[in-house]
């Protein structure tokens with residue numbers, strides 16, 4: 001395990017569905033458990049069996065969630081179906097104050113919001129070697145029905161376009177060979193390169 005990075009800003013990892021963000025994120029936390037902390041979102045949905053309050057999510061009512069939006073308590077928030085999800089500023093500040101680097105797995109609209117929230121963060125985009133390989137991974141994961149795969153691929157095109165906007169991401173890592181991409185991710189976070 002490497003010593004703690006000198007840069008303690010939260011790390012925002014984004015990229016299209018199926019690119020391997022979750023896999024890389026999990027490795028980062030498993031291999032450096034005392035250095036990184038998982039961002040814990042607020043949600044209005046009910047806990048699922050096995051989920052723990054304050055570990056998987058902070059579960060709040062719709063009223064509470066809307067009050068927090070009004071107080072500008074979120075760096076980003078979104079609605080999926082009937083449920084709302086958000087990342088609170090206080091959660092990031094508290095985890096950072098505890099001496100750990102917060103890692104956030106955020107989709108494109110959330111990235112745009114965080115960039116407007118004036119929070120200091122590092123932005124890492126995970127790109128697929130090609131759209132064909134992205135499709136293979138989405139299919140290979142076996143979690144998605146055909147229409148969901150098509151939606152994710154259409155959304156991926158938008159995200160890949162956005163990732164080309166100059167200055168949006170500090171670095172783009174192509175997730176070709178997993179261990180190679182992982183090493184690049186660590187190198188960036190631990191400032192072993194740009």
Ligand SMILES: Nc1ncnc2c1ncn2[C@@H]1O[C@H](COP(=O)(O)OP(=O)(O)OP(=O)(O)O)[C@@H](O)[C@H]1O
Pocket residue numbers: 015016017018019020021022023024137138140141175176177178179181
């Ligand atoms: N470098 C790689 N080479 C081959 N397969 C990979 C690689 N990285 C990840 N995968 C596989 O690709 C699939 C998608 O990975 P993962 O679930 O981590 O994607 P994700 O970006 O987190 O997607 P989502 O945003 O939908 O959660 C998984 O089956 C994973 O095991």
